[in-house]
Amino acid sequence: MSAYDDLMAFQRETEALAQVAGRLGWDQETVMPRGAAEQRSEEMAAMEGVLHARRTDPRIAGWLGQARAADDVAAAQLRLIRRSYERAVKVPASLAQEIARVTSMAQGIWAEARAKEDVPGFLPVLADVIRLRQEEGAALAGGGDPYDALIDDYEPGATAETIGAMFGRMRPRLVALREKVLGAARQPVGLSGHFGAEAQMRFARDLASAFGYDWSRGRLDLAVHPFSSGSGDDARITTRVVESEPFNCFYSTIHEVGHACYELGIDGDYRLTPLGAGVSMGVHESQSRIYENQLGRSRAFTGWMFGQMRERFGEFGVNDADAFHAAVNRVQPGFIRTEADEVHYNLHIMMRFDLERALIRGDLAVGDLEAAWNDRFAADFGVTVDRPSHGMLQDVHWSVGLFGYFPTYSLGNVYAGCLHRALRADIPDLDDHLARGDAAPATAWLRERLQRHGGLREPRATIAHACGFEPSEGPLLDYIEAKFAAIYDL
Template identity: 70%
Template sequence: MSDYNELMGFVRETEALSQVAGRLGWDQETVMPGGAVEQRAEEHGAMASVLHARRIDPRIGGWLETAVAEDDVAAAQIRHIRRSFERAAKVPAQLASAIARETSRAHRIWAQARADEDVAAFLPALDKVLQLKREEAQAIAGRADPYDAMLDDYEPGATAAQLSAMFGAMRPRLVALRGAIRDKDPAPMLRGTFPEGEQMALTRDLALAFGYDLNNGRIDKALHPFSSGSGLDVRITTRTNVDDPFNCFYSTIHEVGHACYEQNIDRDYLLTPLGAGVSMGVHESQSRIYENQIGRSRAFTGWLFGQMKDRFGDFGIASADDFFACVNRVADGFIRTEADEVQYNLHVLLRFDLEQALVSGDLLVRDLEAAWNDRFASDFGFAVDKPSHGVLQDVHWSEGLFGYFPTYSLGNVYAGCLHTALRADVPDLDDDLARGDTSRATGWLSDKVQRHGGLYAPRDVIARASGGAPSEGPLLDYLEAKFGAIYGL
């Protein structure tokens, strides 16, 4: 057996164990009894210890020295394994286990604090997680910026300086577009009550319409929608609100974008480093283009309008054009995941700046709520009314996911590039979308992006698919054209 084959056999076992660890997280979010939190924290810690030991196993270093890559796929596998090995080797096993335990505990504390609107109950747990993640990032970064080490975990090759420049170029045009829209009459709103059962029935149809394979997936409910798993077991969650079915429908479409990315990766890469999405930015590009450029397009919303009329009867919207404006309504709101396309990235930039300040020590955890509320009032022009609409709304920091938030806006930028290329390649796409048929759009994305998994570097994936280096221009042009038409700008 060649050294490369021995290496890959060992790594496949590690990837399988990693999937088991991920299933613990899915269970915790969906069906785990509340009283099991302390035991689950120990289980997470134990799995983290096992995985960390395997990822720094000295045999990997030996195999990497002698393994021969006979093709581009093998070269990419080795590249990913080497990167993971070198990063993991810098993190003490005890620290990796402690992070897994504390983030599992902090997640449950956050969920209860959010329900109770009690920021003070969460801050000690957040402070402990932040200290551990700082220690991990410093071990990886050495003399470099610890926040860049955190970013690299989710978007390999990205730096805070690069993203700050990109986001800085986006902010003025987004603010100007929002200001112009505010001077116009508001878009129409839904009226009525939308039963949970009917929402879940339609959300299943939407998942299928976007290509989600339920033979290898599930749709469950959770407080915070998410996607979990890869390959042959990819699960999503959504949530319902009887007053707002769009929350359910577009959360589902968004998570289906993530799930289809994982389901459509070349099966030859199953349980290998190439068998998962290459970065969170590329992952987010799939969820956002499914949700927004396809799911909120005039053509597709025309089809959805008919589906909702059939299931819910009259809900206060007179025409497909009004429904399109309703789906894309720009309105004040607190919640990032419910924000319209115009304002969504402003929510992300707030988090990006605050978490950089937390990691650097310029912002103390005890001052986080006040800093959040001040920044929100400055950016959005109104005050946060309660913690679940402010600093407690997102799950990420409780899980130690510092460096994750900016990948949401980066994913939007990538989606803008991909959408421009998709429309050029499939100019009559709206004819399909008007029938609820997304297959040519999702097929294009599967071919150009998803099937490759981790074969190429993140920016290279987007550049190969869209024909040029990623930039914020296509996204901003799309937003100005779409919302200019809706609001008559």
């Protein structure tokens, strides 16, 4: 066997073990007994120790030095393996294991603190997580910005400077639109009534099917914070149910289906290789957001949803398809990011970006986080946070150490705006299909243009290849402004 063949055989086993570790995480958030949290943290630490040892195995350097790429696919495999190896060897094994152990424990502590509205009960473990991620960022940065090093783990090539500049361009247009919308004479009403959990879950499954989710390679479960997990032939999704707010369940499901379909849509030849997963979290988010928003919240698709919901739930205070579309897209300065409308959503991310960057850089003490969050939220949204689960305890990300992850949500929105513009140009009759609850033309376009390629190209190049133009925030902002001007008669 050649050095390349030896390297890929070794990498395949590493990728398989990483999938096993991911399945432990899925189990922890869905069906694991509450009393198993401490043991699970040790299991996760042990798995991370095995994975870190493999990712830093000295043989990798030798294989990389000898391997020759026969084609573009092999070149991309080597590029990603080299990047992973060079990052992994900078982080001590003991630190990698401690991060895995503490973040596994922290997740359970966060969930309990969120349920009890107990910020003081969460702060000590959060301080440990931040300290560990600061150490990791410093090790990776090698004298550079630790926060940039953490961002690079989720969105290679992005930096706090470039993201901050993008936010600086986006904020004025979003704030101006928000003021017009909230001051408009026309204000849509929301749904009223009771929406049973079982009926919600049945419709959630039907929505997942409408967007092409392969049930032979996936499943739908409940979680405190909806997520998608896995790749290759096993990509699972979760949602949550609030019996007075069915859109929470339905759009969480569609969102996670977008993530899962990306993984399931990758070329099968890439399975259990570095190319066999989404190239970045920003590109991943582009799939979940275009499924959820540009497709799932479109006038055509919500027209089909309206008929389905009338059949399943009866009367719910909205009398026609246009009013239902407005209710789906109603703009409100709410507390919860995952429930935020498209006008407010990126403002939530901008706030988190500033706060977590300050935490990692040591400019904001953990003990001051709740006050900083509440002050910033009041300034940005004009609403006073009423309880911690509506504030700094609402998201799971910081408890599991995902610092540098939040800005990829906005990058995903930006990428989705670009993809939507190109998609509409290529499929001019798309609304005719969506009006019948048929998203197949759109999902097939996304699978062919983007999903099947996995990690073949760098993130921005992945979007540029799919769209035929370089990504920017312009298409997203144009889409949002046009959509909400129509809904609110601006």
